[in-house]
Amino acid sequence: AAMEVPLSHGLASRAAALATGYLCYRRGSPGRGLALRSLRRARRQDIDDVGHKYYLELELEDVLDKDSTVNCTAEVLYHLGNKNIPPDVQFTLDGELKNTDEADNIFYNRIKSLEKELVAENIPDSHGNVPPEMEPIRLLAWVASGYVIWQNSTENTKFQLAQIKHVKQVKRSDEYLEFDYMILLHDMVSQEIIPWQMTVLWHPQHGVQVTQDSRQPKHVSG
């Protein structure tokens, strides 16, 4: 039987963050990032020999248009033991997400027509600034980091994308856009800042894919 978890409880907010990251990965694009607006309800069930399952009701918002929100139910199953199996996440969206075809195509064409590969660093910068032309690059990282977050989450982690340290476009001969990102993830529970490399593929019709990712060693003294 599933027990109610108080909405302010750390475990509920971790499960909600994970579900949001996964959802963002599945539904996001350079024109659409999703963030958690509020957690409406959380229940938890201990399943013997399997793991801990959370039933969540979430309200998500479009990061580019805070007035655009959508409700969502999600189930998160953290597997028992050290098997390094990522959590199972399933979700149902209650409503439509805004169509971002136009913004996506503008971005796609802009990058495709660049003569030199795009390179950038420190997004946002120390003061929280993101140049407007970098916003889609940042959203793409936000979406892709959802994959990394999903794959590496446990009940004892709560990851957020802290910053893009470096991004480099990789020219391709096919229709996909490819970017090589070095990002910093912040884990709220351990407070660690974890550098992570990820190779991200995107096409307006084919969604976001992380084809390669690896945790990087931390700088020792600063």
Add this chain to the structure above:
Amino acid sequence: LQLDFWLAPRGLGQPVDIRVPFPSLQSLKAHLESNGISYSIMIEDVQTLVDHEQMEMLRGRRGLPLSTNTFDYATYHSLDEIYAFMDLLVAENPNLVSKLEIGRSTEDRPLYVLKFSKGGTNRPAIWIDTGIHSREWVTQASGVWFAKKIVQDHENNEGVASILDKMDIFLEIVTNPDGFVFTQTRNRMWRKTRSRRPGSVCIGVDPNRNWDAGFGGPGSSGNACSETYHGPYANSEPEVKSIVDFVKSHGNIKAFISIHSYSQLLLYPYGYTTTPVPDEKELHEISEKAVAALSSLYGTNYKYGSIITTIYRASGGTIDWTYNQGIKYSFTFELRDTGRYGFLLPAKEIVPTAQETWLALKVIMQHTLDHPY
């Protein structure tokens, strides 16, 4: 007479403006009066104005604000700028504000606390600190704003007048100056102090795990390379020890609020144990009111509860120690946002964050005033 016409004669009935050298002043006045020409003095002493402007220009070139009224609260500042701000605030309000040095950091930077007091001796007091974790920039920036706000509102009944009539306020804006400088020069994500330990390449201790409350327990790390390294022993960090010494020797602090970011939470003890504090019910009720006040301004959503249930187990934390010292009203804030920008909160959110947080702080301060113990 060597009169210098700044507005030359244009015709009958039109005014003129004249700069008059001092030796000629009496003669000119006599001449005007005897001819029935009315005059008024626009500038008493031009030299004073010129000197002032000279000084302003010099300061402007160095980028220093001239007063706390021209200080830009909506941007992030360097340590030097914040320390200069403190001196300006004291100079402008010598009867209300003083600056205390409570110790020095590992790298020998002064640790300054602003004291807001309308008098008395060792009045019951409220302590607020910001910036103990250096990467949490919205907190130091909010601390600067709070300092100005206290001065602006100290006579105002909607403000802190009644609180300051009976209590003092202590505000440490840059609680970890070494870390703060490091975030500006080398690594924006630096959290800890900058102390070195023999035998380790890793630098720094988590100042919010270094207090003597459940020190070294689960919820902190013994690994010097960890972000939650508790240090070799409690109060090993001068940034922490200086506050401990201050609190103990003051002996009359009644509320202690330590400010962090991010997550949008208002927390009370304990972090090091699941045992609830004896005053949990009261602290929970205060939190509920404080959060409601905060949200009333911009609709910002906060959660509240004890540290251990709301975020995680954390041992050696500040407010666990202060609570165990008998400071009943011990709270920690985690300010904006919830992860969209995290530590890299855009500067335009500084003032709204400070404004809403101040409403919550006033609830806590008012409750402390109304419930002496």
